[in-house]
Amino acid sequence: MRICTRFLCLFAFISTAWLSPSAFSSGFPTDFAVDPSVVNLTLEPKVVVNSGKLEWVPFSRDLTPWVSLSYADKRPAAKPRQVKLVEPLQGDPVRGRALAMARDKGYCIVCHQLPGEQWAGTVGALLLSFKKHKYPDELVFQQIFDSRVFNPISVMPPYGTFGILNEQEIRDLVAYLQSLD
Ligand code: HEC
8 A cells, every 4th residue: 555644634623723712612622623512513614705714614523533633632542453354345336435425424535536526635545547456355445444554654534443434334435446447
């Protein structure tokens, strides 16, 4: 697997010097986009078109249980977890694609390029034509479950270990990537 140390994580709460102080919850690092008065605690930035400004709106999922990349976040992270994929894969590539695009699920396109997404991120490797690598399913499964097994300083979220995605969802993502010609 390719190693990349560049830094960016949209799952982490983005450093937000411009957030109004009232949006911060006590008990969380001060650069967290958290508002205790919204249902899922978590805020996300929304571009206010042609204003040069961002508006902070409630996000559809509570992201606070997971350790972020904020230097102020001193909570201990779950240790990297090595997993064994029990074959057959039985993943659904259509569901996998939806998970890769969904902002409150995989949101892989925030870092990776995938077919059909114009504004993909460039932090992670290109995942276009992924099939050509001929990676074994279990390697791809591990990368998504917990990439820190391959790269201890990976910025890719450990989706399985953190419980962001369940095992079937990771199987679906593997099936999707392995289907990309
Ligand atoms: C915050 C950015 C980020 C997100 C989000 C992210 N990745 Fe990654 N991904 C990386 C980086 C960086 C690498 C390079 C290796 C490493 O550091 O682990 C990588 C590597 C990979 C690789 C190995 C590619 C290769 O050819 O070596 C796969 C497969 C992968 N990611 C799949 C996914 C999937 C599927 C998702 C969504 C469920 C996802 N990634 C979400 C940053 C991200």
